[in-house]
Amino acid sequence: xxxxxxxxxxxxxxxxxxxxxxxxxxxxxxxxxxxxxxxxxxxxxxxxxxxxxxxxxxxxxxxxxxxxxxxxxxxxxxxxxxxxxxxxxxxxxxxxxxxxxxxxxxxxxxxxxxxxxxxxxxxxxxxxxxxxxxxxxxxxxxxxxxxxxxxxxxxxxxxxxxxx
Numbered sequence: 001x002x003x004x005x006x007x008x009x010x011x012x013x014x015x016x017x018x019x020x021x022x023x024x025x026x027x028x029x030x031x032x033x034x035x036x037x038x039x040x041x042x043x044x045x046x047x048x049x050x051x052x053x054x055x056x057x058x059x060x061x062x063x064x065x066x067x068x069x070x071x072x073x074x075x076x077x078x079x080x081x082x083x084x085x086x087x088x089x090x091x092x093x094x095x096x097x098x099x100x101x102x103x104x105x106x107x108x109x110x111x112x113x114x115x116x117x118x119x120x121x122x123x124x125x126x127x128x129x130x131x132x133x134x135x136x137x138x139x140x141x142x143x144x145x146x147x148x149x150x151x152x153x154x155x156x157x158x159x160x161x162x163x164x
Contacts, residue, residue: 036126043119
């Protein structure tokens with residue numbers, strides 16, 4: 001009996017076993033809704049004239065600017081300088097953008113109802129959250145609910161166990 005007690009006492013005094021065990025749990029849910037945006041660049045009025053062996057008679061003219069009305073353009077008058085010789089002539093006109101009645105935009109429920117329209121306009125519609133949702137339960141179970149157009153939902157659970 002003494003031997004058994006001595007053995008039990010010796011085992012209680014023995015050093016514990018050393019082991020490096022690491023357990024990590026990382027979880028995340030990311031929900032995003034795209035924003036609406038618009039970029040508009042007004043197109044200017046422009047005129048160009050070029051030619052060879054032509055003589056300018058009447059100068060082409062851009063009209064006076066008046067909001068809400070076309071700028072207007074009066075073409076030039078030309079004659080051939082040397083009759084019988086080759087000639088070339090080119091004249092172009094581009095009507096620019098008027099000052100718009102809509103100068104700013106508003107976003108209502110992810111929609112832009114009115115935009116200025118210019119010669120160069122890029123518009124991106126916004127997302128609508130709708131039923132967009134994401135949860136992670138204590139047991140690591142992911143629940144992701146899709147939203148409307150222009151939404152993103154990402155969920156992840158990472159478990160890492162390291163024994164050295």
